Amino acid sequence: MNNSNREIWRKALYLKQPFPDNYTDSTFLEELITNARCRPRHYWPVVYEATMIGQQVAIAAGVSAAFARGIEDKLDVHVMLILDVALLLLGGTLQLFLEWRGISKHKSATDVGRGDYVVSRGKLVQGSRQCVLLVGGVYCLSPLLQTLTLTISSDTIVCLVVFSLSTHVFLYDYSFLSSMTSKLTGSSSLGAAVFASVLMASRLPDSLLVFALILFALELFLLSPYLRRDVRQASTVAHIILSSVTMCSAMLLTAFVSRLMTVMLLSALVFIIFICPWWLVKIQKVKFQINGPWDEAKLDRIPIKNYKA
Amino acid sequence: MIDSTRDQQLVNSLGRQNVLFVSDFFYPNCGGVENHMYHVAQCLLLAGHKVVVMTHAYGERAGVRFMTNGLKVYYIPRLPFYEGNTFPTIFGNFRLLRVILIREQITVVHAHQAFSTLSHESILHARTMGYKTVFTDHSLFGFADGSSIHTNKLLKFTLADTQHVICVSHTSKANTVLRSRIPPPRVSVIPNAVDTERFLPGPESRPPAPTINVVVISRLVYRKGSDLLIDLIPMVCKKLEHINFIVGGDGPKKVSLDEMVAKHGLGNRVEMLGNVTHADVRNVLVRGHIFLNTSLTEAFCIAILEAASCGLLVVSTRVGGVPEVLPSDMLILEEPQAENLCAGIERAVQLVPTTCPFTFHDRVKEMYDWKDITRRVQVVYARAHQTHSDELLPRLARYYTCGRFAGKLFCCVAVVNHLYWGFLEWMFPRKDIDLAPDVPSPGDLDNTPETPTGSNSNMRDAPDVHT
Numbered sequence: 001m002n003n004s005n006r007e008i009w010r011k012a013l014y015l016k017q018p019f020p021d022n023y024t025d026s027t028f029l030e031e032l033i034t035n036a037r038c039r040p041r042h043y044w045p046v047v048y049e050a051t052m053i054g055q056q057v058a059i060a061a062g063v064s065a066a067f068a069r070g071i072e073d074k075l076d077v078h079v080m081l082i083l084d085v086a087l088l089l090l091g092g093t094l095q096l097f098l099e100w101r102g103i104s105k106h107k108s109a110t111d112v113g114r115g116d117y118v119v120s121r122g123k124l125v126q127g128s129r130q131c132v133l134l135v136g137g138v139y140c141l142s143p144l145l146q147t148l149t150l151t152i153s154s155d156t157i158v159c160l161v162v163f164s165l166s167t168h169v170f171l172y173d174y175s176f177l178s179s180m181t182s183k184l185t186g187s188s189s190l191g192a193a194v195f196a197s198v199l200m201a202s203r204l205p206d207s208l209l210v211f212a213l214i215l216f217a218l219e220l221f222l223l224s225p226y227l228r229r230d231v232r233q234a235s236t237v238a239h240i241i242l243s244s245v246t247m248c249s250a251m252l253l254t255a256f257v258s259r260l261m262t263v264m265l266l267s268a269l270v271f272i273i274f275i276c277p278w279w280l281v282k283i284q285k286v287k288f289q290i291n292g293p294w295d296e297a298k299l300d301r302i303p304i305k306n307y308k309a
Numbered sequence: 310m311i312d313s314t315r316d317q318q319l320v321n322s323l324g325r326q327n328v329l330f331v332s333d334f335f336y337p338n339c340g341g342v343e344n345h346m347y348h349v350a351q352c353l354l355l356a357g358h359k360v361v362v363m364t365h366a367y368g369e370r371a372g373v374r375f376m377t378n379g380l381k382v383y384y385i386p387r388l389p390f391y392e393g394n395t396f397p398t399i400f401g402n403f404r405l406l407r408v409i410l411i412r413e414q415i416t417v418v419h420a421h422q423a424f425s426t427l428s429h430e431s432i433l434h435a436r437t438m439g440y441k442t443v444f445t446d447h448s449l450f451g452f453a454d455g456s457s458i459h460t461n462k463l464l465k466f467t468l469a470d471t472q473h474v475i476c477v478s479h480t481s482k483a484n485t486v487l488r489s490r491i492p493p494p495r496v497s498v499i500p501n502a503v504d505t506e507r508f509l510p511g512p513e514s515r516p517p518a519p520t521i522n523v524v525v526i527s528r529l530v531y532r533k534g535s536d537l538l539i540d541l542i543p544m545v546c547k548k549l550e551h552i553n554f555i556v557g558g559d560g561p562k563k564v565s566l567d568e569m570v571a572k573h574g575l576g577n578r579v580e581m582l583g584n585v586t587h588a589d590v591r592n593v594l595v596r597g598h599i600f601l602n603t604s605l606t607e608a609f610c611i612a613i614l615e616a617a618s619c620g621l622l623v624v625s626t627r628v629g630g631v632p633e634v635l636p637s638d639m640l641i642l643e644e645p646q647a648e649n650l651c652a653g654i655e656r657a658v659q660l661v662p663t664t665c666p667f668t669f670h671d672r673v674k675e676m677y678d679w680k681d682i683t684r685r686v687q688v689v690y691a692r693a694h695q696t697h698s699d700e701l702l703p704r705l706a707r708y709y710t711c712g713r714f715a716g717k718l719f720c721c722v723a724v725v726n727h728l729y730w731g732f733l734e735w736m737f738p739r740k741d742i743d744l745a746p747d748v749p750s751p752g753d754l755d756n757t758p759e760t761p762t763g764s765n766s767n768m769r770d771a772p773d774v775h776t
Contacts, residue, residue, distance in 0.1 A: 011633055014633075021685050028493060031483070032487070290487065292480075292483060294608075296605050297534075297606065297645040
């Protein structure tokens with residue numbers, strides 16, 4: 001035995017070595033690397049990212065509060081319509097402004113010429129056309145939507161709404177909001193939001209109110225992500241202001257319906273924005289990532305999403 | 310070679326074993342695992358042991374079949390449901406397995422491949438009945454993605470109560486030990502081998518002097534590095550004039566490869582063969598000077614061994630267990646990037662005139678031999694027989710340490726299985742199960758020229774897996 005121990009073990013299969021097959025050398029697991037690609041997370045950046053989720057929760061809560069108020073018949077249709085138009089105009093203008101600012105920022109002064117205005121004008125025309133189609137479509141459909149679920153009990157509706165709004169928040173494409181991807185995906189999430197809006201609308205007393213509220217919901221669920229993304233990209237301060245405004249208005253809306261709901265929304269937001277990041281940073285310490293020669297080699301040329309063989 | 314004498318003693322003390330090989334993967338499937346099982350089984354038969362294989366039915370191929378040298382194969386009536394695996398039912402195969410174990414008077418259950426659900430279930434059942442179990446792991450796994458996490462947990466459960474584990478390379482051993490947290494001395498490294506007689510060099514098939522052929526034979530999938538190949542081939546063709554490529558194999562990436570050939574106008578320099586049967590591999594290999602392997606992950610890589618046996622110089626990516634397979638003068642290793650592999654091929658081209666295919670063949674023959682591998686497997690069986698405590702309580706203790714929740718779950722499964730075993734013993738008593746007559750193994754035939762009784766009627770034409 002002494003004799004054989006003096007020989008050095010080599011990590012090779014082609015050699016006949018004087019060691020038993022289950023011999024474990026002192027170099028065993030030397031090539032193991034732990035936590036090589038782990039970025040340490042810090043509290044405030046994570047809080048900043050978490051505001052995106054906060055925004056989405058606030059929007060879901062705000063829209064359902066508006067509908068609840070409408071179902072109670074305590075909502076003035078005209079106020080709601082004015083709010084819709086104001087939101088649409090405000091959002092549209094802000095978006096155009098950000099776009100114009102983005103273009104002039106990226107190109108040097110000499111490059112800013114007619115071409116850019118053409119791009120903007122094209123977008124404007126396209127946006128207005130889509131807007132007209134959306135508004136017209138919703139207006140024509142609203143009498144139908146109003147009576148859609150007459151034969152279904154309200155309990156079922158409430159249950160489905162809660163379920164689909166939770167689905168919406170859970171499956172939402174947050175990487176789009178954080179500008180990690182350039183296209184808004186997550187159709188099931190968007191579908192769930194629209195489904196919830198339609199269900200709630202079918203309990204409203206007046207078809208014009210259905211129109212106003214559905215438009216409100218669509219503006220927030222479908223159009224606002226683009227604006228929120230651009231705002232976030234443009235400036236940190238603007239993002240924080242927009243988030244606060246969104247969350248405060250949502251709480252204000254819920255306050256009209258029920259105090260309890262406001263308290264619950266507030267605690268949910270605090271939990272998501274302040275407690276969860278703390279939690280994540282804390283459990284980072286137990287993160288244990290192992291790499292070694294058995295790992296599949298990664299090719300630089302292929303985007304991560306195409307990894308499947 | 311002090312330990313080898315100790316190993317020899319272990320083998321000598323072993324006595325005749327009745328081994329049951331279990332895996333979802335077996336002939337008529339073709340691949341590394343199937344090949345390995347078949348060759349080890351043949352060599353064990355030659356060494357005088359009895360080998361029975363259990364796998365699931367492959368289409369028409371169901372029931373009991375006999376293969377070369379009386380290798381008995383049970384194709385049990387289970388349908389494959391995902392990637393050639395049977396549906397995991399935990400208890401569903403116990404009744405059948407128990408009958409086979411008793412009928413064939415099995416002494417060791419040897420399961421193959423961590424992907425195979427049949428292997429995992431069989432080890433659980435065999436352990437419930439107190440049989441010694443051995444497990445061979447043929448592949449590498451990651452730790453980060455969902456499927457790996459679940460497979461690793463399952464492996465932990467299975468290996469916690471397996472007497473000995475065999476891995477095909479040292480890298481694979483490290484991987485398995487990390488995945489299943491079993492003590493490293495319970496894992497033996499026993500590589501694959503190659504049937505060198507079937508991979509003889511044939512330099513006369515090579516093209517005349519200045520031209521050098523680079524052969525690639527692999528499934529054309531992402532994990533085998535087909536994307537690397539797509540970048541590499543135009544690069545090499547542009548840089549080196551006399552290099553031609555022969556690409557054998559099929560797969561989802563074939564379209565991209567064809568596209569690359571058309572785009573760069575390399576139709577006369579790249580020959581796409583499509584699917585190459587295992588019997589034709591040698592005929593393709595001998596046409597080349599250099600073998601290229603672009604795998605991104607590989608536990609052992611038997612392809613480079615076959616190529617080296619045919620006298621080809623091998624250029625490969627430095628992944629997994631590949632660096633352990635051949636010495637550095639037969640194998641040029643590069644990082645898995647097209648630029649590096651291109652440089653590797655350039656180096657290989659310079660080395661080709663100095664290499665002799667027949668020396669390569671003889672060296673591989675010296676290094677890898679199924680008989681030697683089988684001797685080492687027998688040592689593992691002997692070690693498995695040296696272990697104790699097959700009763701339920703010590704087994705439960707081992708399962709319990711597998712995890713806070715999983716440990717308790719595993720214990721429940723083991724206990725339920727134990728009760729089920731009791732039920733089976735009552736419902737289908739042992740005494741009612743006929744014992745299978747032995748087919749004399751080829752090792753026996755020389756000494757005792759006795760004709761087998763009874764089993765001849767079951768014999769069918771045995772297709773040879775050598776194809």
